[in-house]
Amino acid sequence: MAGSLRDILDDHWKVLESDHPTNSNRLRTSDLPVEGRDGRLLAAVDADGLRHILIPISRKQRVRRQLDGANLRVAERALETSTTYTRYADVSCLNQELNDLFSDVCSDVLLAVASSPDKALGATHLVLDRWRSLFSTSSSVLGESRLTGLFAELWVLRRLLTKSSSAVSMWAGPAGYCHDFAFGADAFEVKATTATDGRRVRIHGLDQLDAPHNGRLFVAWMRLQSRPDGHSLVDLVSEVLNLSDDQAALVDxxxxxxxxxxxxxxxxxxxxxxxxxxxxxxxxEFPRLTITQLSDSGLPVLVADVAYTIELPDPATSGLDASAVEALHERVMKDIAP
Structure with a gap:
């Protein structure tokens, strides 16, 4: 049901955006198919083209005003006609880049109010509390090393998503797994560098280059060059979100x-x-130091937090060719539901 409500919201906003108001203090609104105790919820667009959802409240209720970063605002608003005066909790998205995410939030609001029409404001606050952290700007952003690593992982993920829209479930690195992608018996580890020469790779831990039990491990390595006409990280994020059938999991x-x-x-x-x-x-033949190697040699593994550097061999002689890479991707994704 949440999916259909999201589509309804998007349809309402698109119609409203085609002719939004010119007065900065006004909203253009339309009735949504969900009603609380104090009236019907409204979709709205303001003079700047920003999207709103309005939840009617009683005369005795007060809205918990909040501004999360520069992206999400919750305020109180009154709408008056010649015959009516209605107070609303006005939830708006101040960053149009986040409209897709805002649609998910508002569809959850509609679902929550439909389930608890007598407690529309409380239901709205509960939904917003769940989603709020995703709209808050962080105090720190990723540095170069983590940016290149994330870009490379998303580059691989995008390719896998073209095989199956459910490939996000295979992306295991963000949760702290030893490999970036896990497919049961097989796994991928993704590495990237912006260095202009050499193929040196930093390995973190004795398990990072250990294959899964009775499985195989593959390493994807990319050399990235920062260029003003290169592929945008923001666009890459948008692409994988659009390809995925589980945007919430991907955002997480x-x-x-x-x-x-x-x-x-x-x-x-x-x-x-x-x-x-x-x-x-x-x-x-692949250069590595692993727990399995040490154990097989009869050496007790009494160290932790091991990090080391390897030099990758020439891919022309030791790497997989394009057809082998394509076959690998087809094989690991064949059992994943599209």
Missing amino acids: KLQQSGYRLADSDWYRDIRFEVVEDAWYAVDA
């Missing part, structure tokens, strides 16, 4: 990675060209 994983949609303006100028894109099967 982006947040776990340190990327918040509310901070998109900070990343607007982050653009990379993928200069090299190499894939390797981690086999007996």
Whole structure:
């Protein structure tokens, strides 16, 4: 039902946006198919083209006013006609880049009010409290190393999403798993660099290059070059969101990675060209130090927090060719529902 309510909201806003008011103090509104104790909820658009949802409240109720960063605002608003005067909780999105996310929030509001029409304001506050952190701008943004790593992982994720819209469930790195993508018996580890020469890769932990039990591990490595005409990180995020059938899970994983949609303006100028894109099967010849190797040698593993650097071999002689990479992606995604 939430999905259909989201579509209804989007349809209302699109119609309202086609002719929004010219007076900055006015809203153009339309009735939504959900009614609380004090009246019907409204979709609205203001003179700046910003989207609102209005929840009617009683004369005795007061709205908990809040402004989250520069993105989400909750305020009290009264609408008056020649015959009516109605007070509303006015929830608005101040950043049009977040309209898709705002649609999800408002569809949850509609669903909550429909379930508790006598407690429309309380239901709205509960929904907003659940979503609020995604609209708040963070006090820190990602540095270069984490940005390049995230870009590379999203580059791989986008390719997997073209095979299955459910590929987000395979992205395991944000949750702290030892490999970036996990497919049961197989796994991918993704590495990236902006260095102009060499193929040095920093490995974190003795398990990062250990294959899953009875499975295989593959390493994707990219050389990225920062260029003003490169591929935008913000656009890449939008692409994977549009390809995914579980946007909420993807937003959560982006947040776990340190990327918040509310901070998109900070990343607007982050653009990379993928200069090299190499894939390797981690086999007996691949440079690595792992728990399995140490255990097989009879050495007790009494160390922790191990980090080391390897030099990747020439992909022309040791990497997978394009057809092998394509076949690999088809194989790991074949059992994932589209």
